[in-house]
Amino acid sequence: MKTITIQPSAQFYFGENLLQSSLLSDLCKQMGGRPIIVTTPALKDLYPLPIKADLIELPDNAKNKTTQEYLENALFKLGAGKDTILIALGGGVITDLVGFVASIYLRGVSLILIPTTLLAIVDATIGGKTAIDTPLGKNLIGTFYPAHAIIADLDTLKTLPEKEWLNGLAEILKIGLVLDPSIWELAKKNPKSKELIEKAIEGKMAVVEKDPKEKGFRRILNFGHTIGHALEAVSHYALSHGEAVAIGSIAEAHLSMHLGYLKQEDFQEIQIPYSAFPLQLPKNYNKAAFLKALSHDKKKVGAQVRCVLIDAIGHALPFDGEYCRPISEKELEVTLDWMEKKYG
Amino acid sequence: MKTITIQPSAQFYFGENLLQSSLLSDLCKQMGGRPIIVTTPALKDLYPLPIKADLIELPDNAKNKTTQEYLENALFKLGAGKDTILIALGGGVITDLVGFVASIYLRGVSLILIPTTLLAIVDATIGGKTAIDTPLGKNLIGTFYPAHAIIADLDTLKTLPEKEWLNGLAEILKIGLVLDPSIWELAKKNPKSKELIEKAIEGKMAVVEKDPKEKGFRRILNFGHTIGHALEAVSHYALSHGEAVAIGSIAEAHLSMHLGYLKQEDFQEIQIPYSAFPLQLPKNYNKAAFLKALSHDKKKVGAQVRCVLIDAIGHALPFDGEYCRPISEKELEVTLDWMEKKYG
Numbered sequence: 001m002k003t004i005t006i007q008p009s010a011q012f013y014f015g016e017n018l019l020q021s022s023l024l025s026d027l028c029k030q031m032g033g034r035p036i037i038v039t040t041p042a043l044k045d046l047y048p049l050p051i052k053a054d055l056i057e058l059p060d061n062a063k064n065k066t067t068q069e070y071l072e073n074a075l076f077k078l079g080a081g082k083d084t085i086l087i088a089l090g091g092g093v094i095t096d097l098v099g100f101v102a103s104i105y106l107r108g109v110s111l112i113l114i115p116t117t118l119l120a121i122v123d124a125t126i127g128g129k130t131a132i133d134t135p136l137g138k139n140l141i142g143t144f145y146p147a148h149a150i151i152a153d154l155d156t157l158k159t160l161p162e163k164e165w166l167n168g169l170a171e172i173l174k175i176g177l178v179l180d181p182s183i184w185e186l187a188k189k190n191p192k193s194k195e196l197i198e199k200a201i202e203g204k205m206a207v208v209e210k211d212p213k214e215k216g217f218r219r220i221l222n223f224g225h226t227i228g229h230a231l232e233a234v235s236h237y238a239l240s241h242g243e244a245v246a247i248g249s250i251a252e253a254h255l256s257m258h259l260g261y262l263k264q265e266d267f268q269e270i271q272i273p274y275s276a277f278p279l280q281l282p283k284n285y286n287k288a289a290f291l292k293a294l295s296h297d298k299k300k301v302g303a304q305v306r307c308v309l310i311d312a313i314g315h316a317l318p319f320d321g322e323y324c325r326p327i328s329e330k331e332l333e334v335t336l337d338w339m340e341k342k343y344g
Numbered sequence: 345m346k347t348i349t350i351q352p353s354a355q356f357y358f359g360e361n362l363l364q365s366s367l368l369s370d371l372c373k374q375m376g377g378r379p380i381i382v383t384t385p386a387l388k389d390l391y392p393l394p395i396k397a398d399l400i401e402l403p404d405n406a407k408n409k410t411t412q413e414y415l416e417n418a419l420f421k422l423g424a425g426k427d428t429i430l431i432a433l434g435g436g437v438i439t440d441l442v443g444f445v446a447s448i449y450l451r452g453v454s455l456i457l458i459p460t461t462l463l464a465i466v467d468a469t470i471g472g473k474t475a476i477d478t479p480l481g482k483n484l485i486g487t488f489y490p491a492h493a494i495i496a497d498l499d500t501l502k503t504l505p506e507k508e509w510l511n512g513l514a515e516i517l518k519i520g521l522v523l524d525p526s527i528w529e530l531a532k533k534n535p536k537s538k539e540l541i542e543k544a545i546e547g548k549m550a551v552v553e554k555d556p557k558e559k560g561f562r563r564i565l566n567f568g569h570t571i572g573h574a575l576e577a578v579s580h581y582a583l584s585h586g587e588a589v590a591i592g593s594i595a596e597a598h599l600s601m602h603l604g605y606l607k608q609e610d611f612q613e614i615q616i617p618y619s620a621f622p623l624q625l626p627k628n629y630n631k632a633a634f635l636k637a638l639s640h641d642k643k644k645v646g647a648q649v650r651c652v653l654i655d656a657i658g659h660a661l662p663f664d665g666e667y668c669r670p671i672s673e674k675e676l677e678v679t680l681d682w683m684e685k686k687y688g
Binding site for chain 2: 065069072073076079100103104105106107108129130131134136137140141142143144213214295296
């Protein structure tokens with residue numbers, strides 16, 4: 001087991017056999033409080049946790065307001081007080097939702113996250129972002145609320161479907177592109193190695209520690225997500241997050257090249273490890289809907305959409321501490337044309 | 345104008361003629377960002393603010409999920425980004441709701457509060473608590489999210505209805521009971537004096553600064569609210585917050601006496617300034633419903649309800665830093681009987 005401390009106070013436990021160990025119950029004892037596990041019926045059976053705790057089974061695998069209210073009501077019915085320790089067991093959908101409810105129930109209760117997908121291990125659970133989805137879009141409503149502890153047990157990945165691997169891999173590759181070229185090398189060698197996962201976790205943690213509230217540097221983690229999120233929205237989320245971020249990352253690398261920051265040979269090299277992904281624009285893609293979805297990007301300032309850009313594999317451009325740059329529709333045009341031709 | 349800094353970074357501006365001055369627009373310029381005023385149609389006309397800003401008029405004076413979603417949608421439609429400065433103009437219902445949405449919209453945008461009731465000036469806007477009401481109860485869902493600035497203009501109180509004065513006075517008297525006997529003396533002399541209001545603000549701020557997240561000392565502000573909240577809930581909120589807290593404060597003073605902490609003569613003295621209040625239990629009060637409502641109190645640990653208690657006017661009992669004490673149903677019985685007889 002490896003323990004990494006992330007600021008302000010979260011502990012990240014990473015290794016094998018963690019869920020069968022006494023780690024979780026030891027943590028809850030240390031913290032003092034009433035543990036309540038929140039998960040899905042399927043995951044409850046798959047990962048029985050050795051701890052005396054109440055259990056809330058979420059009715060569906062969604063992080064919308066209906067599920068949020070279901071969880072709030074269930075907590076209320078259990079008489080959960082301020083001494084509650086919410087334990088989220090699941091993928092990013094579960095950990096994001098439970099984290100959000102932990103941050104607003106009685107103005108905040110304690111939180112432990114147990115991610116069970118690669119995406120949740122390398123991305124969703126690191127850095128204190130919580131969120132739910134609304135009819136207006138994904139992750140527009142949420143909080144910064146660091147978990148007390150995160151327990152990432154690699155054993156949970158043994159049964160992970162291929163599509164879920166790709167969701168995680170898209171984020172790992174992204175961290176490589178903006179931060180660490182060694183991640184890129186490892187990914188080309190073996191995209192499922194423990195070493196690669198650990199590098200990605202450490203990379204994201206380093207970024208989050210430097211800028212927890214995303215005032216500047218942390219924005220580099222949005223690489224691939226400006227175009228990626230808009231593609232997801234246009235597809236009405238038929239496109240998986242991994243597929244969207246994969247196309248988004250390649251397209252934003254193309255944009256970096258088109259704007260003169262990235263060399264053409266780097267752009268060619270970047271496309272290689274994405275061969276594992278089914279790169280295909282959503283069926284209902286059209287440019288007008290895409291541009292409308294793009295206009296709701298969270299990095300936007302005023303009316304202007306902003307993109308993270310790179311000038312090499314492993315390096316995002318700082319742009320005077322903003323770590324993103326306004327992009328006009330005109331500047332985007334060549335990249336969109338390229339993307340439509342290549343993946344349409 | 346008087347400026348008081350509360351931690352971590354909020355400025356509290358207190359005085360006359362503030363809303364007509366350039367204070368608000370100067371603040372927004374300093375902060376940098378896009379100001380959006382959120383208020384009711386009536387208050388918008390009553391207090392035209394000298395600033396160029398977008399305006400969102402809330403459809404009703406409620407802090408429920410419907411109004412929350414209305415505000416989220418309105419912000420989304422305006423294309424409000426992370427540089428948004430939400431300006432809440434209104435009473436505690438508005439400032440609590442707008443504060444909550446500010447804390448969860450795009451994971452947090454800037455917030456300025458302009459309270460227009462005595463309750464909001466002396467209580468709701470101080471200390472960073474935000475909240476909405478759900479079908480399960482009041483203020484069960486909320487966050488700690490300090491405003492950047494609070495502008496309390498005493499001119500707004502000139503047109504305040506008597507019932508609203510009492511809502512504020514109940515909280516002022518409470519601060520006197522748990523913290524500062526001089527507030528008590530001022531309230532007996534003139535319950536509407538500027539000096540009294542200022543003392544109450546400073547009192548609450550001192551408490552909040554010492555314990556912003558309510559881990560211990562801040563709990564003293566819940567005096568009168570354990571019984572008060574349960575009465576409000578039983579009445580389905582037909583009882584005003586001020587009336588409920590007034591009865592709750594007297595009843596919890598009675599409990600303090602009954603348990604041997606408070607002298608009988610102090611208890612008699614305490615009842616005097618409450619003569620202004622219409623002290624009457626709600627029509628649909630009954631003990632079983634009351635005890636059920638009580639069991640959902642936020643200070644609860646495990647199954648046990650806890651009360652703040654006083655041993656003198658101006659002093660809450662510390663109870664080893666917990667600032668509240670478990671109360672059994674049996675201990676409560678005499679006080680409930682007394683309360684039912686006196687106010688039933």
